[in-house]
Amino acid sequence: MPPTLASLVRNSSLHLTVLAGEDQLERPVRWVHTSELDDPTPYLEGGELLLTTGIKLGGTGTGTGTGDGDEALRAYVHRLADAGVVGLGLGVGLSHTEVPRPLVEAASERGLPLLRVPQPTPFIAISKAVSAALAAEQYEAVTTSFEAQEELTRAALGKDGTAAVVRRLAARLGGWAALYDATGALSLAAPDWAARRAARLAGEVDRLRRRPAPASAALQGRPGGADTADEDFVVLQSLGADRRPRGFLAVGTEARLSPTERYVLNAAVALLTLTLERSRDLRRAEERMGTALLRLVLAGETATAREVAAVLYGGLPEGAVRVLLAQAARGEEDEGDPLADLADRAEQAAGRAGERLLVARDRSAAEERLVLLAQDGGAVHGDCAAAAEEGDALALGVSAATVTEQAGAAFAQAERALAVALRSGQHLVDHDEVGTGSLLPLLGDEAVSAFAEGVLRPLREHDRTARGDLEASLRAWLSRHGQWDAAAADLGVHRHTLRYRMRRVEELLGRSLDDTDVRMELWLALRAGDR
Template identity: 30%
Template sequence: MDQPTLRALLGRRDLGLRLISDERTLPDGALDLPLRWVHSSDLADPTPFLADELALLTTGSQFDTADGVHAYVRRLHERGVVGLGFGTEVHRSGIPDELIAACAALRMPLFEVPYDTPFIAVARAHSEAIAAQAYARRTWALDTQRALAVAALRPRGLFATLTELARRLERWTGMFDAAGVLVHEHPQGLLAAADAEVLAARATDLIARGGQAGQSLTLGSESYTLFTLGRTGHLRGVIAIATASLDAEARAVVTSVIAMAGLALEQNEQFARRRRRLHAQVLASLMLDDPTLARRVLGSLPHAPIVVAVADADAPVEALEEWWERTRTDAGTALFGASTDDGVVMCASAEDAGVFDEIAERFGIRLGVSEPDGYAAFSRAHAQALAAQRHGGTGAVRYADTVASSILSAFATDEARLVAEARLAPLRAHDGLEEALRVWLQHDARFEQAAVALGIHRHTLRTRIAQASALLGTDLSTFPARAELWAALQTVR
């Protein structure tokens, strides 16, 4: 039911009220402002006894002069009276011209109350409208609470509840998660990209403060009200509603949704912790190259051949899990994930391997990705993904690409570098000796070509190689010695 207004009061046929002012000359929406009460008075200055958003009824017995009429109307206008009703044929026949002129000058709505309509009837009609509107709002609130309770029982109950709230409020409603990402909105696509960016930043700021709070802001012509979810110091997200304010009934409904959402998110976190432990145990069984237990526990797995990926240990696990669930539900992409000490392990069918590029880009993390294989080789695929992840680079790094670069890079550990540096230490006391060895080995131990590359005589190079052989205590004429030396040079490099 619409809120009681002066227009609604004038529309009551049983009262016979008639608008005297030309609506075209009134301020925009002047007849549609909230009308809180109707009062009657013939005091020359009733303003000390009036409230805002009130319509005043008078018979005009207090009007002595035209100047007094203008001052009277000005006082009412400044006090916030939204309309003036004049009771005709009581003290005066018709409405005084000076009153009509004063109301027109100050753009105050003026209406006639006919002699047969008592002022008390006008006040009673308006009070009945207020009571009816209050009853309608309470009924709306009860119906809305029931609808929200039903929505909470649907799949993805939290999002279903927010959608129902948006429908009942007839306002855009969105939810931002703890990372400031818009995870749900209704209706979809109505929020401008610029507004979404500002709201996300404001939501992140509210969550960072850690205290339960509400906040309003205006972006262009649209106003929004934001409410935090979760308990103080442990906020879970923010609900945003495209409205500048809410009446008592709507605020009560929103408060209940906030409580439901906070509880749902808390339960979701507890469930997520249990699921992480379960997935870690399932991953341990997959590492035995036997998917039997995993299928019994999970019901299904990505179909083979599969690709395994490993993310950094500091990857945002919660955000990844939420994204996995949405992707699995919305796009039907089968994904399995678990957290380990080595990082976040993910598994997808080879045909869906492109999802790892999307994950790396979306979350700004580095992923190592294995070659396609079956579950019987899961541990090998995991080792490949881990090696690719540790290889370096950005985004999703494929194991096949790292192998193509050099097998020696796989052995370039910190321990290997220490051993290589110790092995080559005798050479570094002599300028140019290490470089001479490197160029010589690069040219397949051919003195002529290596000497040309170094810009020295071949006999000089032979002398340097003999010196290096003596310093290292090894015979560089043999292939194993040359291979070991080359590996050391590549490792320290």
């Protein structure tokens, strides 16, 4: 604890007497400064105990007079209080036989502690007492910090190290602590009762997720407009060393953290970051192993893949499975690394649900993709689908449910579904939707749009410069399957007029409308132009 005015008053060797501000004696003293200036505030930072003999101060020595000197004393006190001085000590016996009453009255008005320093007590004795207390505080802080660091390090190296660090941190701070995974989901809280408080921070954690690691935020009071009877001071800190948060730590205490407690928090953040952040070489090695294992599965070497996976991952997904194929959506280059975020989210979901998962990067295609072999309808399947639907950074293709032995065929299904998602601008496409849906979503491709524009250009140029409305006439005629009367009625013209227009269409396009392939291409061109 830092020295306070109360601790100085309790020091019997100093013989200090409190004349004003008795209820403010618990203020910490950060330094002692001696000054005989009428205005020493330019040389103060705040938090000092100012000592003076009052040589330059006005007022009467007996403390019973009035006049301009007394007003100067009051102004002097107000200047010190405004500057953040924690206390004023007046040495009597030299300039003043006693502390002037206006000084006492002004100090009482401002709530500024005023101490009488008797002549036998040298100012340097007070300075030494404060310096010794500050040195003791610093030594205690260093000792406490090292003890806490050793305790947290032992906890990190023990069984269930991450949870142990969180529990020890909460105990050290006399409050609560909570750990969130990379997706912002609450992983654990200590003590157990803190889980409900930690859950209220979901919005703040989500905002911190959008900032590069390391990042932090400080909150006063419980979030979400909750009852403030036991409001906390909360500090949030992201965990990660390569700008991608691997998790988040929150601590809540009744009072703001002291410098020593902040050191303890920083030590916990460093240990948790080391725990969550695996080395880059290890991550690359794991990625290569996952890719090799995936290739075995897709090639039909399921028996070999099971043997390898049993050692590395505890086995492959069992029962009905799906292949999920994800790719960053076009035009989302500024969204960080959505594939890495999806991989983290999938692994977190698998860990929470106890599901087996195979996930790997696929760099064989023109655009990098993420491949996941996951349990059908499981937590990973659901979380990946939710991730695709939540934003614009991902496109996800999902195969039909199958068994691991048929993963190669399922991968092809996921590729087709992903292609549809990318072409149509959808975030998520299931293979079942591809088989039962329409071809029209496929017409959004740039090449198809360019083809449609080229085919229909002669008709559109004609319609801009002459009468006839050939494009609308062609659309009506095709939509009525070549039925002249029905199409003419839709257009509100005579069937002979429509026949004339269709001959002009053939002349301008250089194609015969009797050809079924030509009619099909023209209809698709019209629909692609619509999209």
